[in-house]
Amino acid sequence: MRRLVITLLAVLAACASPGSLEKGDKGGLVSVKVDERALSTAYAPRRLALLVGVSQFQDAQWRDLRYATKDAEDLGAALRDPARGHFDSVRVLSRPEETTRASILAALRQLRQEATRPDDVVVVYFSAHGTLSRDGRGELKRYLVTTDASFRAIAQTALPMDELKSEFDQLPSRRRLMVLATCHSGSGKSLLPKELEAELAGIKAGFYARPLEESSRASMVFAACDWGETAREDEGLQNDIYTHFLIDGLNGAADRNSDGAVTATEAHDHARRSTYAFTQGRQRPSAEILEVGADPVVLSGHIDRTGRPELFSYNPRLDGFTLKVDGETRTELPGGAAVPPGRRTVELTKGEDVLLREVVDISVGERLPLERLLSETFPRRSLSLMGGMFSFVDARSRNELLPASPELALVLRLEERPLPDLSLVFDLSGGRGRQNLHLAPGTSVPFTYTSLSMGAAVPYTWRWEHLSLYAGPRVAALFLQRSFQTEAFTGGQQYFTVSPGVVGGVVWRLGERLELSAQTQLMVTYVVVDGQGQAVGFSGGWAGVGYRF
Template sequence: MKRTSLYLIIFAVAAAGAGAGSWLVNRTPTGAPETKPAPATATATATATSTQDASAIATELRAMLDAYRKIIVLTHDEATLPAAERAQANRIGQQLFHENQERIGRVETALATLIASNNPRRFDAISSLLDYIESGDGLYDADRLAFRETLRSLQAQIASDSSLAAIKLHKRISEDLDALAEIERNYEKEIRAIFGRYDTRAIELKREKWDSYIAYLKKLYTRERILKEYGVVLPYPAAPEPEPAAPEPGAPAQAGREGAEIFGKSLPKKTVLLTFDDGPHRRYSEEIAAILKQYNAPAIFFNVGRNLGALDAQGAAKLSANAQVSRKLKDAGYVLANHSLTHAQLSKQTGAKLKSEILDTDTLLKAVDPQRSSLFRFPYGARNREGMQLLADAQLTSMMWNIDSLDWADPVPSSIADRVLRSVEKEGRGIILFHDIHERTVKALPMILERLAAEGYQFAGWDGATLKADNKAAPAPAPRAAATGYANSWAILVGIDNYPKWPRLEYAVRDAEGVERLLVQKFGFAQERVITLKNEQATRQGILAAFHDRLAHGGLQPNDRVFVFFAGHGATRKLSSGRDLGYIVPFDADPNNLATDAIPMTEIQNIAESLPAKHALFVMDACYSGLGLTRGAANASFLRDNARRMGRQMLTAGGTDQLVADGGPNGHSVFTWTLMQGLGGKGDLNGDGLITATELAAYVAPAVSSVSQQTPAFGSLPGSEGGDFVFELPEETEFLTAGTVQLSNDAIALNTRLDAQASKATGTVVVKDLQGGETRLKAPAAVPVSSRQQAQRANDLGLQLYKEKQYAQAEAQFTEALKLRPDFALAANNLGFVFYKQDRFVEAARWFENTVKIDPSRAIAYRNLGDAYVRSKQPQKARAAFTTYLELAPTGAGAAYAKEQLQKL
């Protein structure tokens, strides 16, 4: 399949953002809410009304699907279209998209009205709509993605109803959103011939291929017909016309040229201006601003007036809650600009309507920012002479673009980034068009900015009168794994206990296995790219083949990263020159033939330099010397350039003649246990959700030295260009329950000692290098993050502290998460469970109650709530909570326990 097809495989005409989660099996159908028996006439009236409501909404859903399909046909293989046809297809596609956004708004209003009506048949009506989305005749898997935004809105509306029927319906919608997320992932990975096996669900995957779906759509529509429906007939290709002569000096600027309008083509080479349309958005606008701040990148946000508020009868601005988002953007230094009142196609407007679209939004913007900018952007880039004259009369200037991200159509962040970077390379300069109403833009932006900064591009801004390039160097953002451009993650893990000719070890294999679980389960390393060699597999030939053959044949690429872990014996041999040479000892090495049987560190260095990967990190849980590491340090320069600089780093457990301490918890060495704690989150010294290799070493080295006789060493291998390996901590999603595993007492005791030393690592840390010298490490400045990300990080820290039985500190972190994000159901549950663990059952019940108010379909919270009611001597409430749990999760892991508690009550 052509790549351009994959780029546009899942259009978000009505699907904003991806759901996440797992499939749920044997869903209980949503029943009607409990009501008193009604007279037959009233029942018939309610049934008729709900049927009419459902029919009207179903008509809108079918229209949404029709528009969704047309956009796919319009933009399929868009890169292969002639320029004129591509421009018209994109213009009509955007028009279809915005028409569908209005249609979605009408559906959401109708659903909200139906839910608030207390019609006893309202849930039956909604169920019939879900039946259509889940199993309507003729619907392809890809079709159902058109309804995701509507399902998300419906889920939020249902959450306000606490009846059991509503809770069941909420759960059903959650399952459907999970199904849609699975459909999207399957299309994104279509290179696989067959979809995985799944249990039977509400939306049963048909396993059709994208090409089959496109072929089906082309039987229904043609691009030519869709364009014609929207008033466009493409002319036959004409012979190319000569370039027009340059205007005489002093001649008036022509529309479409730099001067009458701003396209950015007059910017200096390698300079771009970032612009964002259609906001403000209550969530994504602020997240985009946080990303921009990392790169000191100015930007212009073109606001749609109706998103800011409305004018009253006297023409005064009445701002909505969304206007506060724009105020925050202004306060953060970003420029606000006018994008019309309703996002109408202004080239078709005249008179009072056209004037209102421009000037009413200007009034609203002035209410937000009295010094609002003079910039205006025509929706779809469609303008007429009257509109241009109105701008001139109002002293406004039209700003267009010459680089289109197509993020309104393309849901795949990596392909958005690829498209923008290719366009920037081709144009060399200009204005980039994004939209701050999509999650995918949030995900694509770091990849784009990281690459542009690394390649020396400048970010321009608007100074109130003209575009101005900012020649200042961008600050040093701590790079995110996604932002540094890692395509794939590889690992080679070696653990050897059963040496036939060396002393046996006890913990090396378990160390390698523990690191493997951490990489795969926490950091998302694909299992097929993790090569683990244990005992007799880890011969000299086997280890070297893993590097030279398996990585090369597996397709290691320049934008990949490689993590190498060795747990086993290390040795040092003194050469005739007096220099020490370190070795790692394979399974089959003979102590008497170290030079020929072992693997010298000089060969590891050669391997490191030969790897095509961007960054490689070698972690050696063995003690030796003789590496000749170069000094490594965290400074602003290399962090900014991390995307383009090769990184080759090594962290070792200790120096020559030091014994590895094997007395760590859970069958691990002290070094590997500390390493795993660092990767679990403790190594994030600046609290930004990222762990660089430098931060990891700054945590591990002094911590290990404080509890053992080892002195770990860290540095960059020769050939490294200063790049730093990066781990991005995933967001924790665990709801605390009685089944949550906490650390053993010996693990908690060791962690307490490690943390005492790690608390000193927030400043500069002195670490040994393997030449016996010292190197100073310092964590980079924390990356600015949104309040949502801050809340998630606080929750994750709380979870870590809970597992170490530090309840007061965990309570403080969960509280902080809720201060930052009051609707954070996960943190509310976890705070409740911290109270429960401390026998504060009344407080625990209150927070579990808050959890189910925020997310009424979260079954585990009802189980926790039942336990809290039992312990606080409220048996009737406990019975209701356990009953609800069983309704939501009749075959869940806690079902037997809930039934047992009900029998006791």
């Protein structure tokens, strides 16, 4: 042991001796020369794809699909092609042992371990049956039919779309795309249990709420058909129809702005329009994209030049509107169109209604979201003059404090503040008059009153063309003063309190400037009456006309 200690001390002394250091070295550290090109390559973003085609099923109740495997293989060939997708890694799962529920989840989790860089481009694709079933809580859910899915135990054996989306959202990449070449309509690439099919047959078309996929910037979910429609295979194309045109777009046909690359949104728009035309409107591919900006998910080619300007929108609020530029119809939303640079007249129309007509200057390479034009064109502030009633909720307070009383109100509403879909609402209301307290049967005490309330709220807003609804939390200050002139008592009382509560309202736009609006609120407060404290609720309801500015 002593010999070992002496040897270690000798080695340390040699390493720390002045002769072992070059001039300028700090602490004996040896400088390392790093190849900058190799370092850049090591940290460069990668392009990864996981493609799943489920054609065969263990349960004979699921009919085999003819082209699901070919869909995945054909798309894989396009993504691997150095002249098109130039992806670094493309994994295709199509064999029965690869397309079970457990195998697909394992592959997604492996992809999460590989796509670790925020700028990695990740594509996840599924061509398979889709179905609907009620989960353990009785809620209707969407499922991807895997090879081992049982027709009589869908919720227990198939892959829930919610779980699939959760795995997709956990990918570290900020540039990710999921494509679902499947449907849940009960026909085409879908099959429903008889009892569920009978139940849904009694529901009017359009009942289904379109599922809103929560999407972050550059996180996109594309579907081969709209909610409740049928995704189809075609013998002539020998592919899923949407997948066929998606691959066609990667060959360069989808490069609408002519910059040399096909982005995810360009490929989807090309496949959407082509699928709609091929199926004569029976199949409408959909996309859930909350915010795209400059689409960074390049699926094919390279951006080697500045592209033409683009106008686009994938906001569900604008679905079904037609984009016109200089009087010429360009596309139906959602989607986008490339336009010549310069000064252009942009219109959004639906039938005879014109939502927007604006002259804009758009430059080469610019991508202009149509929502920005709407926010710049339409006033987002309004001031309303309203009349209504103020009342305590319980009968005792109305009898002993103040009966329901008329009042006037001013309401200032600032839309999309502090965030999109939120509003700031400030209100000032008050009333003055004479009332009677009913303290005992057949007995009334006259008094004069003054009420004043100031409130602030941050409600969430829902919009459908001319109609807006909002609801959210509110805080308000209430001042109440009463004066009595009776034989038994002459004098005044006053109360002041700050109270929490909720607010709700509805707005109907009559034009660009005028609107009709109504608002109601419910508050909870604490007052002292005759020396006794009590919690009471009070509410107000107003309606009137507003001016947007």
